[in-house]
Amino acid sequence: MKKTAIFYHSSHHDNTKKLVSGIEGVEAFPVNQAGEAALSQYRLIGLASGVYMGKPHASLLELAGKIAQDSRGNPPEIFAVCTSGSGGKGYARRFQAQLEELGLPVVGAFSCRGFDTFGPWKLVGGIAKRHPDQRDLEAFRAFLERLRKS
Numbered sequence: 001m002k003k004t005a006i007f008y009h010s011s012h013h014d015n016t017k018k019l020v021s022g023i024e025g026v027e028a029f030p031v032n033q034a035g036e037a038a039l040s041q042y043r044l045i046g047l048a049s050g051v052y053m054g055k056p057h058a059s060l061l062e063l064a065g066k067i068a069q070d071s072r073g074n075p076p077e078i079f080a081v082c083t084s085g086s087g088g089k090g091y092a093r094r095f096q097a098q099l100e101e102l103g104l105p106v107v108g109a110f111s112c113r114g115f116d117t118f119g120p121w122k123l124v125g126g127i128a129k130r131h132p133d134q135r136d137l138e139a140f141r142a143f144l145e146r147l148r149k150s
């Protein structure tokens, strides 16, 4: 199994934090603590975020740039994770493309829905209630297991 870390930004309802935390053998850190982690010890790194106005939080791309720069010649495998109110897969795919543009080897992208009370959704009590749910968590763990073994 590859030594794995996930760095996340999760500021709306802790949806992304809930998805990526508490997985055996996988260290999850808020992205603003990445400076304290010895990044070079990980061979598989996940970059995970809620989607805000169509994009993951900018801090993830910043960290990706740093990883690309510091690990030149021997970068870790990277995967992209997005939670969003709509659950659209395009967000994580676009994020993946941005990471690839930095020269990082992206080995997967995962998307799921996350409880969303932004803007008008608040008036109706939010959308994607209870997401990420048990099925989302199981799907993410299966995705991760494939990446860690391959």
Ligand SMILES: Cc1cc2nc3c(=O)[nH]c(=O)nc-3n(C[C@H](O)[C@H](O)[C@H](O)COP(=O)(O)O)c2cc1C
Pocket: 009, 010, 011, 012, 013, 014, 015, 016, 017, 049, 050, 051, 052, 053, 054, 055, 083, 084, 085, 086, 087, 088, 113, 114, 115, 116, 117, 118
């Ligand atoms: C400011 C803001 C903007 C958002 N924009 C989008 C969006 O463009 N598309 C979408 O599907 N969901 C959008 N959402 C919903 C979040 O992506 C969703 O709730 C996500 O799971 C939040 O993750 P978090 O709880 O980890 O922060 C937005 C939420 C906020 C607060």
